[in-house]
Amino acid sequence: MSRIHLTIDGIPVTTAENETVLQAALSNGIYIPHICTHPDLPVQANCKLCLVEIDGMEAPVCSCETPVQEGMRVTTKSSALSHWRNLAMELMLAGHPKDCTGCKMYLKCELQAMIQYLGTVHSRMRTVRKETTAINIENPLIIREMERCIQCGRCVRACNEMRKVNVLQYKKQGTETYIGTQEDMPLGEAGCRFCGACVEVCPTGALQDVEDIFRTDLPREQALVPCQAECPAHIDIPAYIRAIQEGDPDKAVGIIREKVPFPLALGLVCNNRCETGCKRKGLNDPLSIRNLKRYAAENDQTHSWKEAYLKRLPDTGKKIAVIGAGACGLTAAYYLNKKGHAVTVFESKQIPGGHMTSGMPAYRISTDAVLSEIQVIEESGVKILCNRHVSNAPEVKKDFDAVLVAIGTSIGKKLLYLPGASDYPQIYSALELLQAQRLGKDIDLGDTVCIVGGGNVAFDAAGTCIRMGKKVQVVCLEKDASQASIEERDAALEEGAILYDSHATEAICGNEGHVTGLKVHKVNGFYFDTQTHALVEDPIPDSTHIISCDSIIFAAGQVTGLTEAFGLQINRFGYPINPTTEKSEFITSVEGVFAAGDVITGTRFLIDAIASGREAASLIDQYLGGDGNIQEVLVARTRDPQIGSLERFFRIPRNELKNRSAQERKCDFDASSIGFGCTEASCESSRCLQCDLRKDIQRVKVWTEYNKKQEESHGL
Amino acid sequence: MDCKHNAELLPGCESINPLPEGTCPVDWAKKSVDTARLENCGKSLLCRDGLTQIGLIIDDIVSGGGKQEDLALLRELCDYILKIGGCGIACKAAENVLYSLNCYSETWDQHCRRKRCEALVCKAYYHVYCMPEKCNGCTACIPVCPKQAISGGGELTCFIDEERCSNCGQCIGICPQQAIGKYGAVKPRVPQGPVAVGSSAQTPQAGNRRRRR
Numbered sequence: 019m020s021r022i023h024l025t026i027d028g029i030p031v032t033t034a035e036n037e038t039v040l041q042a043a044l045s046n047g048i049y050i051p052h053i054c055t056h057p058d059l060p061v062q063a064n065c066k067l068c069l070v071e072i073d074g075m076e077a078p079v080c081s082c083e084t085p086v087q088e089g090m091r092v093t094t095k096s097s098a099l100s101h102w103r104n105l106a107m108e109l110m111l112a113g114h115p116k117d118c119t120g121c122k123m124y125l126k127c128e129l130q131a132m133i134q135y136l137g138t139v140h141s142r143m144r145t146v147r148k149e150t151t152a153i154n155i156e157n158p159l160i161i162r163e164m165e166r167c168i169q170c171g172r173c174v175r176a177c178n179e180m181r182k183v184n185v186l187q188y189k190k191q192g193t194e195t196y197i198g199t200q201e202d203m204p205l206g207e208a209g210c211r212f213c214g215a216c217v218e219v220c221p222t223g224a225l226q227d228v229e230d231i232f233r234t235d236l237p238r239e240q241a242l243v244p245c246q247a248e249c250p251a252h253i254d255i256p257a258y259i260r261a262i263q264e265g266d267p268d269k270a271v272g273i274i275r276e277k278v279p280f281p282l283a284l285g286l287v288c289n290n291r292c293e294t295g296c297k298r299k300g301l302n303d304p305l306s307i308r309n310l311k312r313y314a315a316e317n318d319q320t321h322s323w324k325e326a327y328l329k330r331l332p333d334t335g336k337k338i339a340v341i342g343a344g345a346c347g348l349t350a351a352y353y354l355n356k357k358g359h360a361v362t363v364f365e366s367k368q369i370p371g372g373h374m375t376s377g378m379p380a381y382r383i384s385t386d387a388v389l390s391e392i393q394v395i396e397e398s399g400v401k402i403l404c405n406r407h408v409s410n411a412p413e414v415k416k417d418f419d420a421v422l423v424a425i426g427t428s429i430g431k432k433l434l435y436l437p438g439a440s441d442y443p444q445i446y447s448a449l450e451l452l453q454a455q456r457l458g459k460d461i462d463l464g465d466t467v468c469i470v471g472g473g474n475v476a477f478d479a480a481g482t483c484i485r486m487g488k489k490v491q492v493v494c495l496e497k498d499a500s501q502a503s504i505e506e507r508d509a510a511l512e513e514g515a516i517l518y519d520s521h522a523t524e525a526i527c528g529n530e531g532h533v534t535g536l537k538v539h540k541v542n543g544f545y546f547d548t549q550t551h552a553l554v555e556d557p558i559p560d561s562t563h564i565i566s567c568d569s570i571i572f573a574a575g576q577v578t579g580l581t582e583a584f585g586l587q588i589n590r591f592g593y594p595i596n597p598t599t600e601k602s603e604f605i606t607s608v609e610g611v612f613a614a615g616d617v618i619t620g621t622r623f624l625i626d627a628i629a630s631g632r633e634a635a636s637l638i639d640q641y642l643g644g645d646g647n648i649q650e651v652l653v654a655r656t657r658d659p660q661i662g663s664l665e666r667f668f669r670i671p672r673n674e675l676k677n678r679s680a681q682e683r684k685c686d687f688d689a690s691s692i693g694f695g696c697t698e699a700s701c702e703s704s705r706c707l708q709c710d711l712r713k714d715i716q717r718v719k720v721w722t723e724y725n726k727k728q729e730e731s732h733g734l
Numbered sequence: 735m736d737c738k739h740n741a742e743l744l745p746g747c748e749s750i751n752p753l754p755e756g757t758c759p760v761d762w763a764k765k766s767v768d769t770a771r772l773e774n775c776g777k778s779l780l781c782r783d784g785l786t787q788i789g790l791i792i793d794d795i796v797s798g799g800g801k802q803e804d805l806a807l808l809r810e811l812c813d814y815i816l817k818i819g820g821c822g823i824a825c826k827a828a829e830n831v832l833y834s835l836n837c838y839s840e841t842w843d844q845h846c847r848r849k850r851c852e853a854l855v856c857k858a859y860y861h862v863y864c865m866p867e868k869c870n871g872c873t874a875c876i877p878v879c880p881k882q883a884i885s886g887g888g889e890l891t892c893f894i895d896e897e898r899c900s901n902c903g904q905c906i907g908i909c910p911q912q913a914i915g916k917y918g919a920v921k922p923r924v925p926q927g928p929v930a931v932g933s934s935a936q937t938p939q940a941g942n943r944r945r946r947r
Contacts, residue, residue: 102817105811109787112777113786143787146787193789390844
């Protein structure tokens with residue numbers, strides 16, 4: 019392509035032949051004021067600010083619609099031009115509120131920047147009062163303060179040309195022009211996809227996002243995609259939902275695997291914090307993101323991501339030991355292996371997987387599902403040694419360059435202060451129960467079980483006992499067991515668990531070495547003392563009674579079980595501490611020994627363990643001389659910005675998972691829920707607002723961002 | 735909407751040069767601008783906000799709020815539309831305003847400074863009255879008045895209460911006797927209320943003239 023030579027304000031400029039004068043000037047650092055022009059939108063030439071004089075032309079022209087020509091001589095600054103531009107601004111401001119400070123876009127407004135640049139004051143024009151500003155102001159997600167609108171038409175072009183949604187249009191009511199929809203319908207009814215492109219391109223405060231949908235504590239680029247921002251591992255959620263929409267679950271899995279090695283496990287048991295961020299909750303309900311992930315993982319046929327996934331950097335000659343083959347340890351192992359280190363994972367149990375294979379009920383996450391994902395990690399080169407208990411970390415360090423302690427919280431707490439809690443063998447922690455069930459060990463529960471605790475683990479234990487044919491009673495302090503997810507609580511209650519909520523435990527009763535019951539009383543409420551953190555109850559008088567049972571299961575949290583014998587400095591709760599001055603949670607008291615996951619954070623969720631494993635891997639790679647970069651792209655992305663309109667898009671209801679009937683599912687340990695089929699997945703993925711498309715819209719640079727020389731000459 | 739086709743909706747100034755008798759050049763310019771404001775597509779600043787300002791300024795001029803400096807601002811805005819290139823209908827409206835400003839500058843000046851419309855077209859600058867010497871008390875005018883400003887009838891002539899009258903002029907057209915007319919700067923001598931039909935002599939209008947304001 020040939021290059022065009024022209025001069026702008028006497029400065030020789032070279033540019034491509036299909037550019038406009040405005041583009042040529044801006045790309046050469048010469049600022050010409052403009053407001054209706056946006057780099058991603060077709061030119062409309064309506065604001066008349068970008069006027070320039072061109073030698074040989076009688077009248078000034080809009081530089082945004084004037085193509086460059088060889089030898090063209092352009093003047094961007096003259097008293098006549100400045101007069102016309104100020105007149106244009108005066109006209110624009112005649113209908114615009116005078117007080118900028120009350121606007122949410124204050125100091126972020128392109129119009130305000132333009133006023134500063136041109137030094138315009140509203141004075142000579144009649145104030146224009148618009149009648150149409152009250153039209154169509156009740157919308158979800160998008161605030162329309164149309165008295166601020168200068169009708170530059172960027173939103174109309176974004177909606178029509180960039181997105182092909184065709185909802186926004188120029189409208190007239192009498193002599194007044196306004197930006198509206200067909201028949202002044204609310205945005206949703208008119209077919210809006212709520213992609214936010216109009217808001218993104220609006221140069222004023224006329225179109226704004228509803229407050230609180232984007233986090234303000236993150237860089238804008240991240241905050242714009244709330245699901246991804248909320249995910250601890252920052253999985254590219256809109257991208258994999260798009261892949262599912264395209265009918266390509268393999269591609270979706272590839273995208274998920276860029277951040278986490280356990281797509282299926284997460285699809286089954288993740289606590290879906292992404293959904294709390296989902297912008298769609300402002301329309302009806304958030305996307306069923308976890309279930310879409312499960313659909314992708316369950317329908318991934320060709321593993322097209324695998325070749326790229328198993329690629330490994332050349333051997334570094336460094337050896338790393340990972341203690342604990344749970345989600346955190348295995349995630350770290352995968353990434354460290356990928357960076358070229360030789361990784362060995364030590365697991366004390368007979369199978370790897372940590373809580374995934376021994377701490378959660380099988381009907382929620384099957385051993386086969388987890389092992390199939392661990393197999394991929396082994397294929398990538400990680401060595402996993404089971405039945406290898408490590409009792410001292412520094413000892414292991416002698417044979418390795420680095421050690422990662424990722425043993426999680428594997429000891430269930432029992433409320434030993436309760437009278438009788440140490441007296442009978444039929445008293446277990448929930449973790450002991452779950453492990454026994456999953457690893458096929460005997461456990462003496464009798465016929466009736468009392469579970470003490472009101473969190474998710476209590477209901478995991480309840481579901482497990484029910485499937486073992488026991489009669490189950492759950493005793494907890496909280497009204498309605500409010501600590502647990504409603505889903506899990508209700509599932510267990512449907513299966514026949516009996517809930518004693520607002521009950522406090524007094525003692526465990528027993529006879530001849532057997533538990534016979536749990537002594538409880540009812541409470542009106544309770545709280546934790548702010549000073550001592552001790553539990554303070556408000557008991558109901560004379561409510562003490564005994565719930566008869568043959569065994570007790572405590573679901574009262576888990577601890578690391580670490581002692582000084584492990585060779586690391588620990589605090590009084592058994593968590594390794596970082597005594598060094600380096601600010602990293604992963605560093606321990608022994609050089610080269612790191613810790614990550616639940617063992618440093620306390621029991622959290624699967625996704626937290628994976629995110630922690632990723633961060634630790636990056637840190638250890640740096641410790642061993644690598645760059646610490648574990649970002650990878652397994653699947654090329656394509657984003658079509660032209661999403662088009664979709665009738666009644668805003669009303670499409672959320673698809674929920676179907677559960678097998680309580681009668682059926684309580685008889686076996688098979689999966690209790692049935693994943694999405696193709697139809698549900700396609701429907702659910704079509705609900706996505708595709709927030710990530712907005713990241714592709716360029717930000718308009720304001721005049722202060724152009725080079726210094728121009729700024730000075732502006733003063734002339 | 736496409737402004738280019740709409741340009742035909744406006745009369746060009748060349749085609750009606752000079753303006754017909756009884757036309758107020760200010761009102762004629764206002765009508766051009768009002769039509770252009772209604773019919774332009776609204777996409778360009780020039781047509782949308784430019785014409786709106788011109789319209790608002792002329793509205794002020796015809797309703798008593800015009801200032802001398804408004805005329806210069808009007809010229810500036812019209813020049814702007816023509817020079818920078820508004821759409822067809824905006825340019826035509828701007829041309830008409832400029833034509834009117836140039837050829838009838840005295841009339842514009844009167845509107846702004848002396849608050850007068852000699853053609854008795856601009857509502858703010860005239861009053862409607864009933865000539866008692868012509869009125870036969872037929873009361874045809876009374877029901878058409880939207881403001882109930884007319885009293886009289888039967889044995890009495892009609893009388894228009896200026897305080898209530900909105901200058902709509904509907905009564906003027908309906909009166910079979912052509913007894914209702916307008917006056918501008920000079921108030922004719924008429925009774926302060928209904929009088930007996932036939933009691934008023936055929937006095938010429940040139941009586942005791944009194945300047946208003």
